[in-house]
């Protein structure tokens with residue numbers, strides 16, 4: 560299958576080819592308000608006074624219950640490292656199609672998978688996105704640094720639920736857990752309102768960390784509207800994943816989101832999904848489940864087609 564990047568670069572594309580035309584729900588509402596998702600100051604969570612930590616943990620609780628999304632500032636992941644990640648992903652997508660095809664894994668358990676999106680829920684509609692998914696090696700610097708941030712946030716999340724700070728990391732064996740990179744390239748689109756970059760979905764895992772280049776495009780479902788997210792410069796976006804929803808017995812929900820394109824430039828985003836080891840069974844924490852509203856499920860099932 561031709562990548563969207565290949566399609567865009569193959570000539571002068573004036574219109575979106577019909578197979579990329581996505582039938583939007585005419586009832587959908589996109590928020591025009593400047594709504595800001597909550598901001599969490601990571602440095603206060605890890606190095607603040609007891610009072611400051613208490614307040615940040617309360618903010619995490621509110622953010623997780625009201626939005627399922629928040630942005631983290633002062634997280635300590637250097638700008639240089641984040642830029643290098645974005646640049647190296649860009650270089651991968653710049654390779655010749657035949658070279659990239661060598662990484663086109665067929666199986667959801669392949670360690671590396673390159674592809675162009677195929678939305679099978681709507682017959683023959685394609686998504687305006689090329690992706691590279693990598694089950695990450697833990698010694699890779701960006702992997703290490705994002706894991707550190709995720710682990711500290713998981714401690715904050717545990718405390719925000721009234722649990723001991725290492726509760727989630729221990730119960731989910733996060734130290735030996737899995738980390739998956741999902742890198743997305745959304746090429747400029749001549750009619751962004753007609754196509755879709757990434758269909759509405761929720762994320763796998765416990766927590767996802769997301770960085771992006773200078774262009775926005777993420778929209779989060781909040782109170783029945785799609786809210787465009789404009790992260791603060793240098794912040795990292797965080798969202799609750801499906802397995803956190805199960806673990807918390809639905810107290811913190813994995814919120815639906817999607818990605819749209821723009822006409823002007825290529826948007827790149829890199830999500831890092833943090834979860835337990837692949838073999839784990841995730842079930843509601845007994846402390847939060849009276850009664851349990853979810854069954855235990857295998858962590859590594861088949862990812863849904865909408866995010867493929």
Ligand SMILES: O=C(O)CCC(=O)C(=O)O
Pocket residue numbers: 741743757762769776777816817818828830866
């Ligand atoms: O590109 C984005 O902003 C969203 C990416 C995303 O939701 C995902 O990869 O799961």
Ligand SMILES: [Fe+2]
Pocket residue numbers: 760761762816830
């Ligand atoms: Fe996502």
